[in-house]
Amino acid sequence: MSSSVPEHIAIIMDGNGRWAKERGLPRTAGHKEGGEALKRTINACKDLGVKYLSVYAFSTENWKRPEEEVSFLQGLLLQALHNEVKKLAKVGVRLRFLGDLSAFNSELRENMRKAEEATADNSNHQLNIMLNYGSQDEIVRAINQAIKEGKEVTRESFSQLLYTSGIPDPELIIRTSGEQRLSNFMLWQAAYSELWFTDAYWPDFNKELLQQAIDDYNSRARRFGGL
Numbered sequence: 603m604s605s606s607v608p609e610h611i612a613i614i615m616d617g618n619g620r621w622a623k624e625r626g627l628p629r630t631a632g633h634k635e636g637g638e639a640l641k642r643t644i645n646a647c648k649d650l651g652v653k654y655l656s657v658y659a660f661s662t663e664n665w666k667r668p669e670e671e672v673s674f675l676q677g678l679l680l681q682a683l684h685n686e687v688k689k690l691a692k693v694g695v696r697l698r699f700l701g702d703l704s705a706f707n708s709e710l711r712e713n714m715r716k717a718e719e720a721t722a723d724n725s726n727h728q729l730n731i732m733l734n735y736g737s738q739d740e741i742v743r744a745i746n747q748a749i750k751e752g753k754e755v756t757r758e759s760f761s762q763l764l765y766t767s768g769i770p771d772p773e774l775i776i777r778t779s780g781e782q783r784l785s786n787f788m789l790w791q792a793a794y795s796e797l798w799f800t801d802a803y804w805p806d807f808n809k810e811l812l813q814q815a816i817d818d819y820n821s822r823a824r825r826f827g828g829l
């Protein structure tokens with residue numbers, strides 16, 4: 603069987619809190635290290651020729667966490683926008699933020715908008731950061747949009763009403779930290795995705811694990827319901 607690199611890999615980055623707890627550190631230290639793992643993974647995807655990388659950074663359910671942790675995560679994102687966007691722009695990565703962004707403050711929203719604008723012409727690689735994203739909300743939002751437009755939908759036209767409009771579905775979805783569920787992530791888009799799980803916590807994720815996931819993906823025969 604020929605070996606190929608998925609065009610789109612999506613990742614549920616899980617286990618930051620447990621990584622920190624095992625080291626007697628505050629949960630926020632795990633998120634900070636998770637940010638480093640994300641940088642490593644973006645580079646690894648570029649090296650391996652993965653075109654789209656989507657990461658689940660903040661779910662619609664994550665608002666239930668303590669206010670202190672929620673605001674730390676938003677601060678980390680703002681800091682990353684200040685420090686990383688220029689570099690990403692230079693190395694050819696387009697940035698997109700997908701989810702209901704209206705929940706975030708205007709400073710964060712403005713910085714996200716600028717980051718998308720500054721990288722909009724890059725076409726080799728795309729990083730989708732899913733924020734205040736929940737797949738059930740995404741689908742309900744799309745249904746309401748279709749009702750408003752008063753048209754019956756097809757699978758293709760429905761896909762275009764989702765946050766991921768124009769982005770091919772992920773061939774491979776990775777979840778770290780030993781949990782084996784989708785947790786409201788890309789439910790529509792995952793229809794034919796291969797799922798890959800590792801016990802490693804997200805802050806320990808690296809190029810070797812990414813390569814393992816891709817090798818495993820290549821060893822599975824994808825038949826899309828055919829023979």
Ligand code: FPP
Nearest residue numbers: 615616617618619620636637659678679682
């Ligand atoms: C899951 O670990 C992680 C998150 C909910 C947040 C993801 C954030 C990052 C990786 C930081 C970098 C991202 C950006 C965009 C700057 P968890 O807290 O659920 O871990 P646990 O299950 O062990 O508690």
